Amino acid sequence: MSLKIPSPKVKAKWLYRHLEDENLIIFNATIPKVTDKENLSLKENYKIKGAVFFDIKNTFSDKEAAFPNTILSTEKFQDKAQEIGVNINSCIVVYDEIGIYSSARVWWMFQLMGFTNIAVLDGGFPAWKSKDYPVEQKHLINLSKGDFKSFYQPDKIKFTKDVLENIKNKGSIVVDARSKGRFYAIEPEPRNDIRGGHIPGSVSLPYSEILDHQYLKSDEELKTIYQDLNKLNKPIIFSCGSGITASVLALGAEIAGVKKYAVYDGSWTEWGSTNHLPIEK
Structure with missing residues (x-):
């Protein structure tokens, strides 16, 4: 049975319980705050076990747009989501290393694309670490291409x-x-x-x-x-x-x-x- 989120936010304990569920994808969507000129919020060397980096700035924003963080077209978002392994039946939990900051942007982007089986990890990586739940050193994870479909919600x-x-x-x-x-x-x-x-x-x-x-x-x-x-x-x-x-x-x-x-x-x-x-x- 595919995992379904209980609400738009989940606690670290809930995520830990479901860490091995087959259709779960965990995204680390950390970006530095605009006021963080030295990128201090990007100094973390560890991530939640199995987490995949979700690159808001370089992959999931329109780099040709005049303004930062501009949303991708429906088609490009679909392609990029498939490339990082998102499927129609995926259950996504997204977090950031600040707590609640850029993770919510990813949650909203998927809502915009008609995908609702996604939640933000309440408290982010600090909450996860405070429970001594499994972490691992950051490394790239290559997932098989997914079959995600966008259904734009204007x-x-x-x-x-x-x-x-x-x-x-x-x-x-x-x-x-x-x-x-x-x-x-x-x-x-x-x-x-x-x-x-x-x-x-x-x-x-x-x-x-x-x-x-x-x-x-x-x-x-x-x-x-x-x-x-x-x-x-x-x-x-x-x-x-x-x-x-x-x-x-x-x-x-x-x-x-x-x-x-x-x-x-x-x-x-x-x-x-x-x-x-x-x-x-």
Whole structure:
């Protein structure tokens, strides 16, 4: 019987119990934080036993796009997922070495491609190590080509034209995952040549506010946060710097039972570097 995830996040204990299940794939999707100029978050020499590296930056982003972390086309995503062994019946658990950061981006990408049998490891690699569960030195693992199929879900993603139109019609609430300092332009953007501020009418919810250290807050706490955030019960568009921490908020929304949400893929890197687009501070 194929393994199915119980929820969008799983604990280290659950993953340990199922470590030998045949259709399980574990992805290490670590990337450094944009503020980590020395790549200190990439210094880990070990990984969860059997984990495969999921290269967000170089394999699963459009390298020809103008902005970082731009999602691949449906066809290219399918091809790349097959190349790293993903099958239609795979069960994926994705983690990162920070805790909850880039792993959520991978979870969202698969949601966008119509694949839902995927969960984020709550607490990431730090949680796994704290339990003394099996680790191994990092090395490449070559898996047989999979038969994964993409089924694109356009309601999960928004583009600049959609966000600009939303300023006029106010049909959705735009929620920004960046720090409040960046949101209000009282601290500089980590990327050069990008204006400070936020999308007009958007609200601030730093992704750190849905975390308890490296773990997600409890399901009940998340429900309270999202209910307080969106009392009008509008669809939500999540934004951040370049689509990474917006995906953390999307993960929180899914756990909290929010049904209508999307990620603005270009996020502030695109908005803040496009001079004709309006900003607030």
